[in-house]
Amino acid sequence: MSAAPTAADEILFTQDAAGIARLVLNRPRARNALTFAMYQGIIDHCARIAADPSVRVLVITGAGDKAFAAGTDIAQFRGFSSAQDALDYERFMDRVMGALERLRVPVIAAIAGACTGGGAAIAASCDLRIATRDARFGFPIARTLGNCLSLANLKRLSGLVGPARVKDMIFTARLIGAEEALAIGLVGEVVADADALAIRATELAGLVAGHAPLTLQATKEGLRRIQDADDTEGERPGDDLIRLCYTSADFREGMEAFLGKRAPDWTGR
Numbered sequence: 001m002s003a004a005p006t007a008a009d010e011i012l013f014t015q016d017a018a019g020i021a022r023l024v025l026n027r028p029r030a031r032n033a034l035t036f037a038m039y040q041g042i043i044d045h046c047a048r049i050a051a052d053p054s055v056r057v058l059v060i061t062g063a064g065d066k067a068f069a070a071g072t073d074i075a076q077f078r079g080f081s082s083a084q085d086a087l088d089y090e091r092f093m094d095r096v097m098g099a100l101e102r103l104r105v106p107v108i109a110a111i112a113g114a115c116t117g118g119g120a121a122i123a124a125s126c127d128l129r130i131a132t133r134d135a136r137f138g139f140p141i142a143r144t145l146g147n148c149l150s151l152a153n154l155k156r157l158s159g160l161v162g163p164a165r166v167k168d169m170i171f172t173a174r175l176i177g178a179e180e181a182l183a184i185g186l187v188g189e190v191v192a193d194a195d196a197l198a199i200r201a202t203e204l205a206g207l208v209a210g211h212a213p214l215t216l217q218a219t220k221e222g223l224r225r226i227q228d229a230d231d232t233e234g235e236r237p238g239d240d241l242i243r244l245c246y247t248s249a250d251f252r253e254g255m256e257a258f259l260g261k262r263a264p265d266w267t268g269r
Contacts, residue, residue, distance in 0.1 A: 102221075131190055160186055
């Protein structure tokens with residue numbers, strides 16, 4: 001019997017001589033759904049890259065051609081028992097997204113297949129996004145878990161596509177196809193398939209890696225400061241909304257329904 005995969009197996013890191021680093025979300029049988037250990041791995045690898053001046057660009061992708069990442073592994077939520085668990089989770093997610101946004105080098109998301117929930121939040125935190133024609137993006141939480149996005153994630157998404165489209169995505173719980181994502185600015189380029197994606201991601205990373213690193217760093221950090229997502233300690237705007245959703249009976253029902261492969265029975269409580 002084979003050993004269970006470790007966190008190191010589930011997020012893979014490589015770097016080549018051209019200064020191109022790659023992170024692969026490596027749970028293809030689970031559509032690369034992210035465990036808390038994988039999220040922590042993103043933070044840790046960002047710290048590693050920040051300390052290594054030889055790295056010029058980072059590419060993030062998912063293993064296989066079915067998904068970039070299908071959100072947070074729902075089983076991770078079963079241990080939630082208090083409002084503080086929910087607040088701690090959203091703080092943790094903000095640290096993950098912040099690690100990508102604050103990283104001194106450009107980050108490219110190479111997206112094939114499903115890019116939903118936490119996976120879509122990661123993609124939105126990257127600097128450049130390219131996708132295959134079969135890529136699908138969204139936050140279907142209104143029909144699955146009944147949780148919510150933090151204000152930082154809402155601000156990040158609305159900065160990319162505008163508040164009206166964020167409402168459309170979340171209220172309808174629909175997934176946006178690659179061509180629509182291109183039209184609204186959620187991605188910058190669409191390619192045919194996973195093979196073409198790998199080639200184009202390497203080409204784009206090579207192009208970026210050859211440009212003046214301080215210019216790229218200053219541009220990235222300057223734009224981040226303009227957005228200025230709230231990362232203060234203590235009570236934050238929107239914490240009441242996180243408590244409202246994550247401590248509700250609906251959230252518990254949504255989680256159990258998802259894991260039980262049945263439709264949830266929403267009560268608004």
